[in-house]
Amino acid sequence: MRILGVSAFYHDSAAALIDDGQIVAAAQEERFTRVKHDHEFPKNAMAYCLAEAGIRADQLDGVAFYDKPITKFHRILETYLSCAPRGLRSYLQAVPLWLRQKLWIPAEIEAVFESLGVSMPEKIYFPEHHVSHAASAYYPSPFADAAVLTVDGVGEWATSTICDADGKDLKVVREMHFPHSLGLLYSAFTYFTGFRVNSGEYKLMGLAPYGEPIYADKIKDHVIDVRDDGSFRMNLDLFGYLDGFTMTNDNFAKLFDGPARPAESTITRREMDLAKSIQVVTEEIVLKMARYARDVTGKKNLCMAGGVALNCVANGKLLKEKIFDRLWIQPAAGDAGGALGAALAAWHGAEQKPRPAPANGRDSMRGSYLGPVFSDDEIGAFLEAKGYPAQRFERDEWAKTIAKAIDDQKVIGLCHGRMEFGPRALGNRSIIGDARSPKMQSVMNLKIKYRESFRPFAPSCLKERVADFFEIDDESPYMLLVAPVREERCIAKQGDERSADLLEWVNRPRSDLPAITHVDYSARIQTVDKDVNPGYYAIIEAFEALTGQGIIINTSFNVRGEPIVCTPEDAYRCFMRTEMDRLVLGSFILEKEKQPEWHEKDDWRTEFKLD
Amino acid sequence: MGKLKHSGGLIGEFCKFAMENKIYWIVPLILVLLFVAVVVIAGTGATPFIYTLF
Amino acid sequence: MGSDTSKRVAETVWNWRAAKEPTPEEAAQAAVDHAAELRKRGVIQACIGLTIAAAFYFGLGAYYPKWKIVGIIGASIASFIGLSALVSPTGLFAQIERGIFVVAHWVGVGLTHLLMPPIYWFFFVPFRFLFRRGKRDKMLRTFPDPSETTFWVDRSGEEQKPEHYLRQF
Structure with missing residues (x-):
């Protein structure tokens, strides 16, 4: 039985296909349309999933949409009821959109199938939003049973849930309701510190190590009432998201010493301290929730x-x-992953199909490499047709040549194998460089990503070597864990850094891996497994043979505001637009200096909205 | 006209939802909103409808 | 992965071969096809318009002669649209169409702003006060709330049936 999971109409639309419970393919729509966080129905991602499976749309047995529209609309109506007569402007914006599109999911799905000349499958599933998240976390996990904790902005009513999962059964046992939401609280601080909601949360987290948690007590006293079990209630007098267009309001600004920072303006001490404070509070709540989840379910594993x-x-x-x-975390933890979860929830929950016990302690996400791959034949034909000089290598030589280029301080765009599903590039659509270089961080930021960033890059290291570099004894295949760099690798702090400029501060060397060490001596780690991604592993292994260090920089293959590249053509475009030195397309390696001159009609820098 | 075909199902589901959760006020509200939706929807939905008036 | 899959995937998401610049002959043919399509559309629209106009003229107009004028105006507009499609499909007709779409859009926006607020004022506002008086507010605003020991909602007793997945609530 083939089920297509769909998330759409909010942000990060995606499609995922499962066949008898096995994950066949999954991808975000933005990668194909090149529109960041694309929210339209994922027609292209769906077409890709079908092509990967080698089936037509009429061979699908069901479509699973990742939430329950009627319950969600009820929540929206209740919100306007609660706020009236305030909220009229928001109502005029939101309700027509619901009436036009969001209430008509079966009709929307049918229109897509009709445009393909086939009728839609008989079964349309609507798992709850948080059940979709929970299913995406539990079913592909390496555990036979687990507690599942889902925390996000909001689904229908739920903003956080605790589920008890065993075999095929996934049962919601506790949930917390809108408008009290840890995701929205974090987004409110993201907004207030001048970053974009839905994409700037990562920046806020990256800013936290610069600050002191001086506002943490204020947050706990005035903003959020947290209980020992991790449940909480928020002070709604401070927030604008119920009836307006902003996350926070004037009362919030009064509490935190002035208005929100305008986007792109200078980041001050206050934003750093706010970032640290909300990070500390968030961690406290997540830990409390986890402890409670353990008490309630009695399970030993957490998804x-x-x-x-x-x-x-x-x-x-x-x-x-x-x-x-x-602990296992779904790499596509955001709404895109809801597409995969919805399909899995339909298979195990609605169809009641058993879940085989996970084998060898491995998850079934296959490294999250669930997107399209392009063959060397196809890439070769493309390069030849376009007249782009390239050299093709066998695997060993390929890895050695790339490793040598990294050691020569080259910046390399890497586009090979299946594209990653989820927000992180994990070595198949990545830009890589030398983590030992003190200059690499600013070179990559300014010449490649076209941004000034206070965030260091993340490292990819061989799975077996992770303990040589970091204070961690577990794998982190999806770059979802942060751990301290080993003490003996670190350089002591030089005086009081808090007075330094943010960019100068981040560029100060802190360890023998300066490009990936954050100001608090931590790093966001990706461990690379030989069996899961042999190509990427071979590169790092060759780099280790050459330099003695099995670790490199890994950042996503895009410029600021652009979706991560998908096809070799996207990769070549990004390569030529930036000051990258080498491009790897499958088994081919391209050198910048040998490429024909690159011309574009318009200034591409205006193409992408800053995120 | 895909929506017209699905409107019966949608209203039916809203009614069931209202009964199960005892949220009866939602039924008249939804009927009014859906009725209004046919006429007012800005953009693509309304365009062909208005176009035929010309 | 089989080469068939790889080929199929490339054709679906990266069809660079088809993305090449069309030859002058292909471009000319595409322009002819486009004009023919517009012409056809214009004629269909004119026919629909003329039918409606005829209904006004011969139907309503037969009982209330004043309505005949609506039929005449409608028929004139429909004929004009039809003719413009036949004579200048990509020029005049395309412009008329664009204009009508813009007008239709703003009419839609206008109607939305005309009809949606009354629902708000007649429904949401009074019900809000009614519900508040009945202490029924789903937004739970009390802060801090010492009366509650936890804010988790217990769903462990709830039966989660497979058929629940098939409904939208």
Whole structure:
């Protein structure tokens, strides 16, 4: 039985296909349309999933949409009821959109199938939003049973849930309701500190190590009333999201010493301290929730999903606290992953199909490499037709040549194998460089990503070597855990850094791996497994043979505001637009200096909206 | 006209939802909103409808 | 992965071969096809318009002669649209169409702003006060709330049936 999972109409639309419970393919729509966080129905991602499976749309047995529209609309109506007569402007914006599109999911799905000349499958499933998240976290996990914690902005009513999962059964046992939401609280601080909601949360987390948690008590006294079991209530007098267009209001600004920081303006001490304070509070709540989840379910393993599960700093703390024996986080923890979860929930929950026991302690996400791959034949034909000079290598030579280029301080775009599903590039659509270089961080930021960033890059290291570099003894295949760099690798702090400029501060060397060491001596780690990604592993292994260090920089293959590249053509475009030195397309390696001159009609820098 | 075909199902589901959760006020509200939706929807939905008036 | 799959995937999501610049002959043919399509559309629209106009003229107009004028105006507009489609499909007709779409859009926006607020004022506002008086507010605003020991909602007793997945609530 083939089920297509769909998430759409909010942000990060995606499609995922499962065949008798096995994950066949999954991808975000933005990668194909090149529109960041694309929210339209994922027609292209769906077409890709069908092509990967080698089936036509009429061979699908069901479509699973990732939430329950009627319950969600009820929540929206209740919100306007609660706020009236305030909220008229918001109502005029939101309700027509619901009446036009969001209430008509079966009709929307049918229109897509009709455009393909086939009728839609008989079964349309609507798992709850948080059940979709929970299913995406539990079913692919390496555990036979687990507690599942999902935390995000909001689904229908639920903003956080605790589920008890065993075999095929996934049961919601506790949930917390809108408008009290850890995801929205974090987004409110994201907005207030001048970053974009839905994409700037990562920046807020990256800013936290610069600050002191001086506002933490104020947050706990005036903003959020947290209980020992991790449940909480928020002070709604401070927020604008119920009836307006902003996350926070004037009362919030009064409490935190002035108005929100305008986007792109200078980041001040206050934003750093706010970032640290909300990070500390978030971690405290996540840990409390996890302890409660353990008490309620009695399970030894924890699975997590929902946007807040992308907070790798909190995840690192969770792992360190050892509340659960093992922790597994869905790499596509945000709404895109809901597409996969919806399909899995339909298979195991609605169809009641058994879940085979996970084998060899491995998850079934296959490294999250669930997107399209392009063959060397296809790439070769493309390069030849376009007249782009390239050299093709056998695997060993390929890895050695790339490793040598990294050691020569080249910046390399890497586009090979299946594209990653989820927000992180994990070595198949990545830009890589030398983590030992003190200059690499600013070179990559300014010449390649076209941004000034206060965030260091993340490292990819061989799975077996992770303990040589970091204070961690577990794998982190999806770059979802933060851990300290080993003490003996670190350089002591030089004086009081808090007075330094943000960019100068981040560029100060802190360890023998300066490009990946954050100001608090931590790093966001990806461990690479030979069996899961042999190509990427071979590169790092060759780099280790050459330099003695099995670790490199890994950042996503895109410029600021652009979706991560998908096809070799996207990769070539990005390569030529930036000051990258080498491009790897499958088995081919391209050198910048040998490429024909690159011309574009318009200034591409205006193509992408800053995120 | 796909929506017209699905409107019966949608209203039916809203009624069941209202009965199960005892949220009866939602039924008249939904009927009014859906009725209004046919006429007012800005953009693509309304365009062909208005176009035929010309 | 089989080469068939790889080929199929490339054709679906990265069809760079088809993305090449069309030859002048292909471009000319595409322009002819496009014009023919517009012409056809214009004629269909004119026919619909003329039918409605005829209904006004011969139907309503037979009882209330004043309505005949609506039929005449309608028929004139429909004929004009039809003719413009036949004579200048990509020029005048395309412009008329664009204009009508813009007008239709703003009419839609206008109607939305005309009809949606009354529902708000006649429904949401009074019900809000009614519900508040009955202490029924789903938004739970009390802060801090010492009366509650936990804010978790217990769903462990709830039966989660397979058929629940098939409904939208």
